[in-house]
Amino acid sequence: xxxxxxxxxxxxxxxxxxxxxxxxxxxxxxxxxxxxxxxxxxxxxxxxxxxxxxxxxxxxxxxxxxxxxxxxxxxxxxxxxxxxxxxxxxxxxxxxxxxxxxxxxxxxxxxxxxxxxxxxxxxxxxxxxxxxxxxxxxxxxxxxxxxxxxxxxxxxxxxxxxxxxxxxxxxxxxxxxxxxxxxxxxxxx
Numbered sequence: 001x002x003x004x005x006x007x008x009x010x011x012x013x014x015x016x017x018x019x020x021x022x023x024x025x026x027x028x029x030x031x032x033x034x035x036x037x038x039x040x041x042x043x044x045x046x047x048x049x050x051x052x053x054x055x056x057x058x059x060x061x062x063x064x065x066x067x068x069x070x071x072x073x074x075x076x077x078x079x080x081x082x083x084x085x086x087x088x089x090x091x092x093x094x095x096x097x098x099x100x101x102x103x104x105x106x107x108x109x110x111x112x113x114x115x116x117x118x119x120x121x122x123x124x125x126x127x128x129x130x131x132x133x134x135x136x137x138x139x140x141x142x143x144x145x146x147x148x149x150x151x152x153x154x155x156x157x158x159x160x161x162x163x164x165x166x167x168x169x170x171x172x173x174x175x176x177x178x179x180x181x182x183x184x185x186x187x188x189x
Contacts, residue, residue, distance in 0.1 A: 005072060006033050006187050007118045011107030011137070013040040013129030015157025020127070022177040023184070024057040024075065031073040032188035036064070038078045038110045040103050040129065050077045064092045084110045086117040101133035111137025115144035122146035125180060126171075129161030139170045149173045149180060 012019065016039055024030075041049070053061040053075055061075040064084060069091045070076055078084045082094040083105050100106035111124050111134065124141035126134045128151060142148045150171040153159035165171050175183060 005121065006123060007070070007114065007121055008033060008035045008123045008125060008184065009038060009110055009114050010035065010125045010127060011038045011111065011129075011134045012127030012151075013103075013107075013131065013133070013158070013161060015128030018128075018157060019151060019155075019177045020053065021056045023181045024053075024059055027057065027059060027181065027185070029073065030059055030075070030184070033184065034070045034072050034076070035074070035184075036070065036076045036078070036084070036110070036114075037061075038084055038105050038107050040105070040107075040133070041080045050075075053077065064094065066094050067091050078105045078110070080105075085113040088117060090117060101131055103131070103133050106137075107134035108137035112140045115141045115146055118146070120145040123149065125149045125151075126162055126165050127151045128156035128158045130158045131161065132164040134161055135164040135168055135170065138165050139168060142170050142172070147172050149175055149183065151180070152176045 050061040050063050063079050064076050081104050085093040085095050114122050124138050138148050148171050150162045150165045152174050153162045155176050156162050
């Protein structure tokens with residue numbers, strides 16, 4: 001099953017919040033797209049992250065709820081300590097199974113599940129981070145004909161995560177945050 005609307009899953013770890021703020025602050029609207037943020041963070045850390053994102057960017061953000069179906073115009077934030085999966089009806093499922101790449105949520109898990117459900121409508125974006133989580137999932141997004149974007153490691157606060165995808169040659173685009181912002185803006189045309 002694929003979706004006719006573009007779906008973006010953005011994965012990141014250390015340094016990725018600053019990139020997200022740069023990408024979305026002042027963006028007029030995101031009514032043309034579904035955007036899902038899978039950020040490494042531990043339980044209890046960054047409580048109210050969605051409120052911080054809304055305050056910094058001016059865009060509506062909300063924490064994902066079990067069985068919710070994503071709608072355009074919102075930045076969805078994966079809650080800490082849960083893997084984010086997608087059901088065939090495109091609804092969210094939160095999973096508390098084992099950590100993957102020492103992480104829960106795992107970016108790989110969300111990219112892979114999203115690719116199975118959304119296929120070529122999925123755009124996977126991998127940002128700054130200090131481990132290799134996300135590279136396998138991004139390869140799977142590409143295998144399922146989705147688009148893959150990696151933050152330019154020269155700009156990333158912690159370049160290890162984007163470099164893992166670049167070394168594997170699985171990035172369709174290597175963009176700065178400004179270029180990612182422009183790419184997202186162009187999707188409405």
